[in-house]
Amino acid sequence: MAVDERRAPAMPAKLGERDGIVPVPGPTLPWRVALVLVPYTALSWSYTAKGLRGSDVDGLVAFILAVSGLFVLVQVTWLRGLLRPLSLVLANVVVPVVCGGVWGTMSRGETDEGLTAGVVVGAAAVAAVFWLGDLVQLRRAPRVFVSYRRDDSREFVAELGPLLARRYGARNVFVDTESIAVGEDFRAELATALRRTDLVLAVIGPDWLDAPADDGGRRLDDPADYVRLEIGTALAIGLPVVPLLVGGATLPGPDALPEPLRPLHHLQARVLASAPDAIAGEVGELARRLEDRFRVHVRTSFRDAPRRRLRWRLGVALVAVTVVAQPALLGLQEATSSHRDLHNAALAPDGGLVATAGTTVRLWDTTTGDLVRESPPLATVAALSWSPDGRWLATGGVLGSLVVWDRDTLTAQEFPGQAETVRALSWSSDSTRLAVGDDKGVVRVWTRESSRPVAAFRVAPIGISLLAWAPRQPDLVAAVDTLGGLVVTRFGATDPQPVPDVEAVSITWSPTGERLLVRQGGSPHLVLLDADGTGRTDVVGSTGVVEDAVWSPDGRALAAVTEGFDVKVWLWRVDAPSAPSTLLLQKGAAGGTPAVAWARDGTSVVGSTGDVIKAWRVADGTQVADVPRSTDNHASPLLGWAPDPTRLVEARPRSVVVWDLDEGTEDTTIEVPLPTAVRLWLSS
Incomplete structure (x- = not known):
């Protein structure tokens, strides 16, 4: 490349390169x-x-x-x-x-x-x-302003402009003869271009300094000279200016320059040959050096x-x-924990399978603990519910994901018409219809054959957290919003109103669907409502905070567990809601949240804390099981019973455990192994 380093100071080496330091070779x-x-x-x-x-x-x-x-x-x-x-x-x-x-x-x-x-x-x-x-x-291409005198370096700029335009784009290169349209204000266009530019190339030829003006003086001494205005303005506002010396020109001394242009003498300049066959190579090297100015090291x-x-x-x-x-x-x-895929758990009505779901639905055998079936990955599951006949499993989650799974094959039937995030699910007692509560306060009713909901109605202005379809009732549901407001309504009812003076934490229908058990956060902790949401009866006589409450299988009795100075299980007959009997579950405070469950035949009741599981015969209060916990200190919901009536299924945060109450041991533990959890997290 024809570069005369003796005629002007050389451009510095690239930033980051030091004397004596050779860059280490590496990937290109x-x-x-x-x-x-x-x-x-x-x-x-x-x-x-x-x-x-x-x-x-x-x-x-x-x-x-x-x-x-x-x-x-x-x-x-x-x-x-x-x-x-x-x-x-x-x-x-x-x-x-x-x-x-x-x-x-x-x-x-x-x-x-x-x-x-x-x-x-x-x-x-x-x-x-x-x-x-x-x-x-x-990086983006730099915006370049080319300043020159037409009579001094027109031919060189005619070669330089197109080369720069091909490299950076025509919009990023301003050359007055090519960049200003006919009829445009020359001065306004120059001012706009300078405001938008990153770099000014000052092309200096042999006649640049002494180009004569009409009055016989130098153009450069005229304050209105465009070249003087361009370079002076760029220097004043701190734009980088690179002098390009062509045609044998040298960099003028400070005494030869007008005051606004005197800093030009102290700038590094490039001396370029004017031969047409050398310009392309020189401009390429110049461009690489200029681009290095825009790279922070x-x-x-x-x-x-x-x-x-x-x-x-x-x-x-x-x-x-x-x-x-x-x-x-x-x-x-x-x-890296299996908890990632055990956000939800539900026991099949016959107790033979337990379903877990997080980002994958899995069915587990409660007798052996083996994984029976597994679904492909899906949207995070927020709600999980078995149909009463145990044949279908419904899951709902974010982005309006609603899927019904076949128990035998785990094939999926999706419902794309469910647009909102699913928060609660409940089946009709004949397992033919599914009620879905979303985060907008709307309940939609689906059949497995429908592509659109067969019914839709709003029950709350905010999201629904709980939903329960009354057994033996074709169109009666109870819904709880995220603030605890309770609505009991039939399909198609206009403007359903919340039940007054109720702040529900949980709701459970009686086996006949005639009464609704409501657990509240405040006193009274338990309330019985008739099917139409009226006929309120307070269930009283217990002490402490009610942590869990359930119906007996025949619907004639209630069981609840409370935590106060001690942890106790309370039993009521529905016809005597103010005269409970008491069973001591644990002295002192409980580890974890206590839970309670009835046996399948209703003859015994089970209570659990983070420290112990106990069972009693209901008829005479005789204790029939006392199982101390040794693996953790976290009581969890009791899902129900395995086919063997002595084996209790419990859902922990990170696993599902099947307890053998006769032996007093953990019989089966169901959890996603750690390598699988890690694989699910890292792979797609």
Whole structure:
């Protein structure tokens, strides 16, 4: 390349290259870019292929894609000069962590998991920044303003302009003869171009300095000279100006320049040959040098930082690690736990199978603990319900996911007409219809053959948390909203009103569907309502807070467990709701939340805490089982009984346990093994 380094100071070497330091060979630029972009492309394809109604795995993929998109935006923004290297590194950590926390909270209600994913992606983003940093960055093309005198260097600029336009785009290169339309105000266009430019190339030929004006003086001495205005304005507002010396010109001395242009003498210049066959090569080298001005060197910035700044940066990093360490560890535990896929559990009416669901529906044998069937990944399940005949399993979740599964084959029937997130499910007693409560306060009724709901009515202005279809009643449902408001209504009723003075925590219909048992958070803790929501009877006589309450199989008695100074089980006859009998479950406070259940034949009742499980005969109060817990201190809901009437099924947060009350042991434990949970989290 014809470059005369003796005629002007040479352009500096690229930033980041030092004397005596030879760059270490490594992957070529295309390989580095490919290794960053290919995983993002693969994730994009995977997520697009699975669609929005995918599992938590797809949610994580979507999260990574969102963060990677933000990562690209940060790089582009950074290279526009809005972020310094330290700000860039912090942004690449803060953006994913915040995005992960918000995503985890909104999509799964698990902030720790989201924060953990954010930390992981943030670390990967920072690594990518440092790995790619000094070699390549995502960047926009610089906007270049070419300043020249037509009589001095017209032929050279005629070659230079198209070369720059091909490299950066015609919109990013301003050359007055080509960039200003006929009839446009020349001065206004120049001012606008300078305001939008990144770099000014001042083309200086042999007649640039002494070009004569009409009055015989130099054009450059005229304050209205366009070349003087262009370069002077660029220098005044701090735009980079690169003098290009052509046709044998030299850089003028400061005394030869007017006052606004004198800083031009101290700028690094490039001497370019004017031969047409050499211009293309020289412009290519010039462009590479110019582009380097728009590249912030992250690794060099940190390597060359003063020790005081390094100590400050390390301090900030230590504080950041301290802040995110605990939620990150908790999230890592949660992400690699079987609890991810045991959010819900429901026992089949015959007790032979238990269904668990999180992002996959699984059916387990309660006798052996073996996995019987498993569904493909699906949207996170928020509600789970067996049909009374035990043949069908309904699941509902986010994004309007509603699926009915065949027990024998676990084949799925989807209901795309359910648009809102499902919060509660309840079957009719003949197992032919399904009521669905959503987060907008609407109940929709479906049959397995319908593509649209056969009935739809609003029961609350807010989301529905509980839904119960009355047995033996074709069109009577009870619904509880998220604030505890209770509505008992029939299909098609206009403007159903909440039951007054009731704040429901749980609701259960009697086996005949004639009365509704309501458990409240305040006193009285138990209330009986007639089928139409009236005829209120307070169930009283117990002490402490009622934690669980159930009907006997024949509907003639109630059982409840309370926690106060001691944990007790209370039994009422429905016709004597103020005269309970009492059974002591545990002295002192309970570990976990107590629960209670009737035996299938109604002759005995079982109570559990985090420390013990006990059973009594109802007729005389004789204790028939006393099973101490040794594995954990967390009582959980009692799902019911296995086919063997001595085996009790309990749903824990991370597993389902079948207790043998005769032997006093945990007979079967059902849980998703850790390797499977990890595989589900990481794979798609």
